[in-house]
Amino acid sequence: xxxxxxxxxxxxxxxxxxxxxxxxxxxxxxxxxxxxxxxxxxxxxxxxxxxxxxxxxxxxxxxxxxxxxxxxxxxxxxxxxxxxxxxxxxxxxxxxxxxxxxxxxxxxxxxxxxxxxxxxxxxxxxxxxxxxxxxxxxxxxxxxxxxxxxxxxxxxxxxxxxxxxxxxxxxxxxxxxxxxxxxxxxxxxxxxxxxxxxxxxxxxxxxxxxxxxxxxxxxxxxxxxxxxxxxxxxxxxxxxxxxxxxxxxxxxxxxxxxxxxxxxxxxxxxxxxxxxxxxxxxxxxxxxxxxxxxxxxxxxxxxxxxxxxxxxxxxxxxxxxxxxxxxxxxxxxxxxxxxxxxxxxxxxxxxxxxxxxxxxxxxxxxxxxxxxxxxxxxxxxxxxxxxxxxxxxxxxxxxxxxxxxxxxxxxxxxxxxxxxxxxxxxxxxxxxxxxxxxxxxxxxxxxxxxxxxxxxxxxxxxxxxxxxxxxx
Numbered sequence: 082x083x084x085x086x087x088x089x090x091x092x093x094x095x096x097x098x099x100x101x102x103x104x105x106x107x108x109x110x111x112x113x114x115x116x117x118x119x120x121x122x123x124x125x126x127x128x129x130x131x132x133x134x135x136x137x138x139x140x141x142x143x144x145x146x147x148x149x150x151x152x153x154x155x156x157x158x159x160x161x162x163x164x165x166x167x168x169x170x171x172x173x174x175x176x177x178x179x180x181x182x183x184x185x186x187x188x189x190x191x192x193x194x195x196x197x198x199x200x201x202x203x204x205x206x207x208x209x210x211x212x213x214x215x216x217x218x219x220x221x222x223x224x225x226x227x228x229x230x231x232x233x234x235x236x237x238x239x240x241x242x243x244x245x246x247x248x249x250x251x252x253x254x255x256x257x258x259x260x261x262x263x264x265x266x267x268x269x270x271x272x273x274x275x276x277x278x279x280x281x282x283x284x285x286x287x288x289x290x291x292x293x294x295x296x297x298x299x300x301x302x303x304x305x306x307x308x309x310x311x312x313x314x315x316x317x318x319x320x321x322x323x324x325x326x327x328x329x330x331x332x333x334x335x336x337x338x339x340x341x342x343x344x345x346x347x348x349x350x351x352x353x354x355x356x357x358x359x360x361x362x363x364x365x366x367x368x369x370x371x372x373x374x375x376x377x378x379x380x381x382x383x384x385x386x387x388x389x390x391x392x393x394x395x396x397x398x399x400x401x402x403x404x405x406x407x408x409x410x411x412x413x414x415x416x417x418x419x420x421x422x423x424x425x426x427x428x429x430x431x432x433x434x435x436x437x438x439x440x441x442x443x444x445x446x447x448x449x450x451x452x453x454x455x456x457x458x459x460x461x462x463x464x465x466x467x468x469x470x471x472x473x474x475x476x477x478x479x480x481x482x483x484x485x486x487x488x489x490x491x492x493x494x495x496x497x498x499x500x501x502x503x504x505x506x507x508x509x510x511x512x513x514x515x516x517x518x519x520x521x522x523x524x525x526x527x528x529x530x531x532x533x534x535x536x537x538x539x540x541x542x543x544x545x546x547x548x549x550x551x552x553x
Contacts, residue, residue: 153419153426156455156488156528162417163430163456167324167463170388170436176317179310182302184362185320186465191296191306194314197288200230201248204281207257208270209249212236216270218263224249239270248282255281289313299468301362324464327387328354328368331378331394332444333401335370349446349517350393357453358391360546363461373401383411388437388464391457394444396427404429404441413439417456422488424514425451430460448514451490454526454543474539478505481540483533492523493542506542520545 154162174188203209209224210216216239223241224231233250234240242248242255254276262271289295295309302320310318328351335348348370355365366387371377373395382390395404408415408431417430425448429441438460442452462469481491493506506527511519520526527534528541 153421153487154417156420156422159417159420159422159430159455160459164459164463164469166416166430166432166438167460168466170464172321172466174319174321176319178317179307179315182310182318182320183304183307185302185318185323186467187296187298187300187302187306188319188321189298190294191300191310191313191315191318193289193291193293193295196286196290197312198283198285200285201252202283203242203244203246203248203255204283205255205257206244207242207255207281208239208261209234209242209252209255210239210270210276211249211251211253212238214239214270214272214276218268218270220268252282253278257281299466301467321466323362323364324388324461325366325386326358326363326389326391326461327366327381327385328358329378329381329390329392330368330370331373331392331403333373335372337370350442350444350449353446353517354391354393354449354453357450357546358457358461361453361458361461362465362467363389373403375403375407378403379407379411382407382433382439385437389457389460390433390437390439391442391453392439393442393449396429396441396443408439420452420455421486422451422455422490423484424448424490424512425455426487428452428456430456443514445514446517447492447512447520450520451526454490473542473544475504475506475542476537476539477527477534478507478536480536481508481527481529481534483529483531486531488531489529490526490543491529492519493525493527494522495524506540 172188177185203224208216208218211234213236216237218239218241221241223243224246225243226245226247228246230247231240231249234252239256240249248255256270256272256276260273262273263269264271295313296306300306302318330348330351332348334345335351336342336345337348337351339347341347351368351370355368358365369381371381378392378395382392392404395402398405408429411433414432415429416432417428420426420428424445425443427441427443428448428451429439431439431441433439440452440457440460442449442457475495477493478496481489483489491512492509494509495504496507497504506525508527509519509523511517523545525542525544528543530540534540
């Protein structure tokens with residue numbers, strides 16, 4: 082058993098203890114009751130991290146506003162705002178060579194510039210034959226791929242042919258080499274099984290005809306799309322370029338190497354964010370550590386050439402949280418100022434210029450991941466004009482405690498019951514805002530509604546890029 086499986090199995094046992102004590106999920110439209118606090122022995126107690134944080138760049142829970150309602154944007158609405166914001170920025174299509182188009186989005190439909198195949202071709206190595214057999218043939222290499230149109234065949238005639246070679250006119254069929262017997266003495270070809278007219282011939286236009294629409298605008302250019310475009314006659318593609326991002330890591334307490342010491346901690350977000358943003362479809366121009374310096378922050382943001390600036394930390398209201406004051410003096414438009422989600426609720430989205438935006442992530446690692454998937458992912462998808470994926474839902478193996486009024490994002494891993502074959506998601510234990518151990522073992526984040534979820538409930542799952550091996 083590997084460490085990840087050991088971690089998950091231990092978590093399942095721990096959650097089983099917790100879920101025995103969980104209250105029922107309230108009915109829609111009713112206020113969730115406060116969970117009871119039954120006494121447990123130390124051996125039974127399972128520490129479920131709460132959405133708070135240590136001193137420094139804090140993420141303390143301010144609780145609901147007067148009247149019982151949070152002033153933060155609901156989680157689903159925040160994602161919708163980010164997506165609309167990205168789509169509102171006009172696309173700037175450009176034509177690029179095929180080799181530079183990977184990961185970009187087609188700005189116009191991909192239409193065939195030629196028939197595919199552009200002539201009748203042999204699907205196999207073998208013999209092109211005309212009429213009924215046996216057939217007379219001439220010795221030699223026969224017809225090879227890449228050669229000009231061969232001479233037509235007469236009835237009773239055969240010729241060797243290679244895969245992909247142009248089929249002679251009047252060919253009845255192609256016989257695979259293993260299905261034919263050549264009499265070298267009499268130069269006669271005999272067949273080992275029945276011949277069907279047209280067999281193993283790819284007729285011209287079998288895949289598409291000139292002008293056929295192969296892919297719609299908005300399709301992501303994958304390696305397979307590059308191959309299709311090349312086969313269809315393209316040298317360049319009209320694409321929408323990947324949005325550019327600059328990452329600014331804030332905090333005087335951060336070390337970039339070595340062990341934590343003297344109240345300092347290692348920067349986990351600098352190494353994490355750039356590859357994650359690339360997997361989300363962005364080109365990362367730079368990652369810089371600025372400390373808690375308001376002037377450095379102002380200079381970096383106002384001087385950026387990126388479409389999106391992503392900051393980490395400094396989004397709350399502490400003495401060294403400089404993001405809000407900077408946005409106010411810069412005349413930025415706050416589109417999302419706090420999201421009703423745990424962890425990560427101090428995240429924000431601001432418009433600095435018509436085509437420049439800032440995503441402010443909390444400084445705690447899992448809280449920053451929450452902000453990345455809540456605001457940065459839909460914003461980048463909108464800027465790239467990528468299609469919105471269908472929501473993915475899966476049943477959870479165990480109940481998951483919920484926040485009384487906020488959505489929770491909880492790391493989960495996908496598991497299959499070996500007895501029934503049923504697939505489900507298992508919540509991972511290390512899910513506090515400052516923790517990365519859970520997300521490092523996860524396949525996705527479960528979207529847990531206020532009040533929690535019962536075992537078997539189907540929850541929306543935000544799959545992580547590495548769950549599909551995406552590290553472009």
